[in-house]
Amino acid sequence: MSGPTARPANGGDVVIAGAAETDAVGVLPEHSTLRLHVEGARNAVADAGLRMSDIDGIASVSAPGPIQVAHALGIRPRWIDGTGVGGTSFLLHVRHAVAAIRAGHASTILVTHGESGKSRVGAAYGMLPPSSPNAQFEAPYGVLGPPTMFTIPLLRYMKEFGLTPEQLAYVPVAQRKWAARNPRARYREPITVEDVLNSRMISYPLHLLECCLVTDGGGALVITSAERARDLPQPPVHILGTGETFESPLISQMEDFTTSAAFRRSSAEAFAEAGISHGDVDHLMIYDAFAHVPIYGLEDMGFVGRGEAGAFIAEGNTEPGGRLPLNTNGGGLSYTHTGMYGMFLIQESVRQLRGQAAAQVPGVEVSVALGNGGMFMAAGTLVLSNRTA
Amino acid sequence: MPARGKPTPVPTPETRPYFDAAARGELKIQRCLDCGRPFFYPRPCCPFCASAALEWITASGRATLYSYTINHRPAPGFEQDAPYAIAVVQLEEGPRMMANIVGIDNTPDNLVLDMDLQVTFEQRGDVTIPQFTPAGTEAAR
Numbered sequence: 001m002s003g004p005t006a007r008p009a010n011g012g013d014v015v016i017a018g019a020a021e022t023d024a025v026g027v028l029p030e031h032s033t034l035r036l037h038v039e040g041a042r043n044a045v046a047d048a049g050l051r052m053s054d055i056d057g058i059a060s061v062s063a064p065g066p067i068q069v070a071h072a073l074g075i076r077p078r079w080i081d082g083t084g085v086g087g088t089s090f091l092l093h094v095r096h097a098v099a100a101i102r103a104g105h106a107s108t109i110l111v112t113h114g115e116s117g118k119s120r121v122g123a124a125y126g127m128l129p130p131s132s133p134n135a136q137f138e139a140p141y142g143v144l145g146p147p148t149m150f151t152i153p154l155l156r157y158m159k160e161f162g163l164t165p166e167q168l169a170y171v172p173v174a175q176r177k178w179a180a181r182n183p184r185a186r187y188r189e190p191i192t193v194e195d196v197l198n199s200r201m202i203s204y205p206l207h208l209l210e211c212c213l214v215t216d217g218g219g220a221l222v223i224t225s226a227e228r229a230r231d232l233p234q235p236p237v238h239i240l241g242t243g244e245t246f247e248s249p250l251i252s253q254m255e256d257f258t259t260s261a262a263f264r265r266s267s268a269e270a271f272a273e274a275g276i277s278h279g280d281v282d283h284l285m286i287y288d289a290f291a292h293v294p295i296y297g298l299e300d301m302g303f304v305g306r307g308e309a310g311a312f313i314a315e316g317n318t319e320p321g322g323r324l325p326l327n328t329n330g331g332g333l334s335y336t337h338t339g340m341y342g343m344f345l346i347q348e349s350v351r352q353l354r355g356q357a358a359a360q361v362p363g364v365e366v367s368v369a370l371g372n373g374g375m376f377m378a379a380g381t382l383v384l385s386n387r388t389a
Numbered sequence: 390m391p392a393r394g395k396p397t398p399v400p401t402p403e404t405r406p407y408f409d410a411a412a413r414g415e416l417k418i419q420r421c422l423d424c425g426r427p428f429f430y431p432r433p434c435c436p437f438c439a440s441a442a443l444e445w446i447t448a449s450g451r452a453t454l455y456s457y458t459i460n461h462r463p464a465p466g467f468e469q470d471a472p473y474a475i476a477v478v479q480l481e482e483g484p485r486m487m488a489n490i491v492g493i494d495n496t497p498d499n500l501v502l503d504m505d506l507q508v509t510f511e512q513r514g515d516v517t518i519p520q521f522t523p524a525g526t527e528a529a530r
Contacts, residue, residue, distance in 0.1 A: 136398040138431045141487045144464035156456035204459035252477045253488040
């Protein structure tokens with residue numbers, strides 16, 4: 001794999017010691033955005049066998065952001081990270097937390113997510129300033145949220161590589177098979193390619209069932225040193241490699257519509273740091289706001305060649321019993337999608353590595369999560385393992 | 390400003406020449422005087438070499454259809470247009486920009502990738518924005 005120079009393996013000296021979601025995900029009109037953060041945080045700290053007073057670092061996305069969340073929880077942090085690059089932000093927080101713990105800037109860091117994506121209780125409105133490049137050069141052409149922008153590159157990909165509408169429609173079909181095994185998943189009924197192609201057109205060429213859910217929910221992580229985690233109850237999840245980058249804040253300025261430079265660079269960096277190759281990966285999570293995003297992800301991470309991912313998924317390789325289990329919680333397409341979905345990627349990777357997942361894959365030792373921010377705007381990648389190298 | 394009309398861009402000092410040119414029926418983009426490369430969108434320095442020595446050039450207005458989506462859930466102001474295409478076009482000079490494809494029904498059959506397009510202009514409030522239309526049609530003045 002081309003990319004950054006390989007570095008010595010980090011030894012997995014920093015771990016995820018606590019991980020939990022809100023009690024429920026889905027439609028939670030009684031939960032404010034802040035409550036979703038707080039509930040996820042309390043659950044994660046309890047999962048780690050710690051008390052809130054043990055937390056000395058906080059990372060979260062505005063709004064409400066790390067200050068509000070830490071204040072609500074009574075945390076007095078000596079380390080704060082408010083990096084907000086869309087749905088992948090939490091993967092970046094994990095990466096930054098590893099560095100902070102190594103540097104001694106904090107010992108036990110809490111990363112929180114909460115979003116009232118469906119009920120919009122106390123939700124932030126992410127309007128860009130009218131003089132921003134997006135507002136001047138894209139908004140006048142009638143864009144309205146991710147379905148109208150994230151989808152634009154897809155036709156070019158389909159033309160270049162011959163991806164068929166049926167192959168694309170199989171992505172949600174495969175993921176629904178995982179969701180069927182997950183009692184918390186929003187949609188669990190099996191679906192067919194025909195069901196997908198007969199569902200309402202949202203943004204051609206994508207149908208309703210090729211678009212993610214819109215839900216309420218949250219989750220949090222507790223990150224600390226492997227040494228500290230030895231006394232804690234959960235099996236540690238070692239952070240072996242991480243990557244982060246961005247490509248373009250405007251979808252129209254993405255360099256090549258058939259590949260995400262952000263996915264490529266972020267993942268190459270994480271794989272190189274971890275010193276792993278693709279054959280080492282037992283379980284994979286790829287941000288799936290729309291059906292084509294896992295196709296880009298599989299190719300841009302290097303699991304398959306350019307133009308091969310549609311057939312790879314349609315042949316059953318990523319579904320239950322396949323050789324590369326992908327999006328085993330059901331994904332944003334069937335499990336839950338609050339808006340900034342990245343936290344749920346990490347949660348499922350942790351569950352699989354602990355052997356605690358609803359749709360548990362036998363013998364998972366290395367799990368990789370690829371997060372997307374914005375519309376192919378930013379990316380973060382984590383290589384996680386239940387062993388140290 | 391009309392209530393819930395189509396969005397009107399708010400130019401900044403560095404984008405004003407682009408919108409002023411559009412009002413005159415010209416598509417202007419920037420080019421770097423140091424590395425020679427043209428780029429879009431307008432900004433204070435070259436994204437390839439960070440030089441601040443820039444010039445405005447008049448684009449030919451010829452472009453091809455790079456990719457698009459057909460949006461069935463209209464943005465405010467676009468209710469009468471839905472379903473409508475949101476396209477990215479590739480200018481003859483190289484850079485790409487977002488546009489609508491006007492003067493033709495926005496159906497998958499009509500909108501063929503790599504088809505030839507020509508710039509046209511649309512008045513939007515007190516601002517003029519470039520749009521694109523199939524080359525050789527009436528709207529391609």
